[in-house]
Amino acid sequence: MRDGLHIGLDTSVPGLVVKIGNYPLHHGGVGAIRSLGRLGVPMYALTEDRWTPAARSRYLREAFVWPTTGCEPAERLVDGLLAAARRLRGPAVLFPTDEEAAVLVAEHHEELRPHFLLPPVDPGLPRRLASKQALYELCVEHGVPAPVSTAPQTYAEVEWFASRARFPVVAKNREAYLRRARPAVPGTTRVSGPRELLALARGWGDRPGVVLQEYLPPRFAEDWIVHACFGADGEPRAVFTGVKVRSWPPHAGMTAAACTVDNPELAYLSAQFVKQIGYAGIADMDWRFDRRDGRYKLLDFNPRTGAQFRMFESTTGVDVVRAQHLELTGRTVPAGEQREGRRYVVEHVDAAARLAYLGRGRRDYRPRDLPAGRTGGTELAWAAADDPLPAAVALARLARPGARHLWQLWRGSRGTHR
Known part of the structure; x- marks a missing residue:
């Protein structure tokens, strides 16, 4: 295990991964557990049961079993977070991995602040950013291109x-x-x-x-990803850019495969928008470059940790989760350049996506400036030599219902587009 001191982490402060709803196969939470756990930070997570991939990670100190549906009253969900806080030794850094959790934490900041380390964000802003209508209104207000x-x-x-x-x-x-x-x-x-x-x-x-x-036709567009961590002053502590190679359903859903591509223009556009709206914390943004007018258009702003954040890392070993922990514990985030040529693959989803792209005459995504040589290695969502159980548990849970679920997604994708 590498020592977190090499980037200045305070390994006495734990991290808590929070998501709301019954969907145990969530690779973003596993990535956050591994990212900080490998560097010695005590990691905890709220899980549906003790046999989710996250719960079986060797880097998780304890899984707090707390099944939710996402339809519970906010007060009950806050009580659940406070119950988790009582089981931790001192304040923990919270890492919401879905919009429900991010909105809940922001809107109940005052109740949670004595027990957790949280970014200082306007309580109503994450809800606006997660709303398709309100995000478009924010884009219009601040002159940011959007469909x-x-x-x-x-x-x-x-x-x-x-x-x-x-x-x-x-x-x-x-x-x-x-x-x-x-x-x-x-x-x-x-x-x-x-x-x-x-x-x-x-x-x-x-x-x-x-x-x-x-509608932005795929043949005239490029899908770009921005993952970043912003301080209370609105300045980026870490900002990364990449491209979505394949998605599932095709051109309409979650990232199946992606790769890092340095894009200073898009990093600047993203940072400027965040500063204008006064956001702080981790952000996961989806942009589409429209070749017809040469503009990047903002599709989604997820005010939380993105599922594929581990594709991005700086030359100093910082990703957005590590940057957030450093920022909220009063440490300096070491400067570094984005590591180029890194790929990220969600194994079971990309297997289906490859077949879909071939079967429907669609080529996977090739941006104009995609590096010809990829030397940064591939990060897999589930499989890791030093942490094998999450992949095994994910495979077991997928074995029976997974094939049926992927078939349903395939059929439903025929009328979808992102």
């Missing part, structure tokens, strides 16, 4: 939009971070024409909870 979006309030407004819009368009759940028993759309959904849109809208009720967005 043109509208949020119809009634079925009549959907009809008006359908009569005038240029199709195809993209439909997204307006508050995508909220877990619902019956979301308006299953995910980012490509809508081909007015008839299809109106047929969908009949199931949305009196107040459609959707955003209808300009």
Whole structure:
């Protein structure tokens, strides 16, 4: 195990990985546990049961079993966090790995602050950033390019939009971070024409909870990722850029494979936007470069640790999770350049994505300036020689329901686009 002192970590301060909802196969939490645990930081996590991949990591001191659905009252969820705090020795750095947790922590900052180390962020800002509609409004307010979006309030407004819009368009759940028993759309959904849109809208009720967005065709676009950690002054403590090579469902979902590509222009755009809105903490942003007008357009701003953050590391050994721990414990984040040529692969998801791209005549993503030689190695989401159990547990949990789930995603992806 490498000593965390080489980058200045305070290994007396533990970290707590927090997510809300029943989805045990979450590789972002495993990455956070490994990132700090390998350097000697005591790591803890809230898990659905004792046989999740995160719970079986050798770098986890203890799993606090706390099943949630994401539909509980906020007060109950806060009580759960406070119960975890009582089991820790002193304040811990919190690492939300989904939007529900990030919004909850921000909105209950005052109650949680005596027990956890938290970035000083406006309590209402993470909710706005996680909302598709509110994020677009923030982009318009601050002059940041984004796909043109509208949020119809009634079925009549959907009809008006359908009569005038240029199709195809993209439909997204307006508050995508909220877990619902019956979301308006299953995910980012490509809508081909007015008839299809109106047929969908009949199931949305009196107040459609959707955003209808300009469609950016994959053949004219490049998908970029920015992961960063910002201090209370709005300045980046670490900022990294990369490209999404493949996603699942194709061009419409989570990252299946990605690689690092240094992009100073995009790093600057991201940092400027964060400073304008007054955000602090870890951010995971998705941008799409539109070749038609030569602009980067902001698609998503996740105010938390991104699942694929471990693809990024600086020459001083810093990633965004390590930068957050350093920042919140009053340490200096050592400066360093982004390590180039690193790849990140989510094994089981990328296997399906490769087949999908080939089977549908789609090439995987090749940006113009992708380095020809990749010397930075490959980081796998699950498999690690020094921590083998998370991969074994993930494989076991995927064995039976996984094939059926991937088949359902494949079928559902035929009408989706991100």
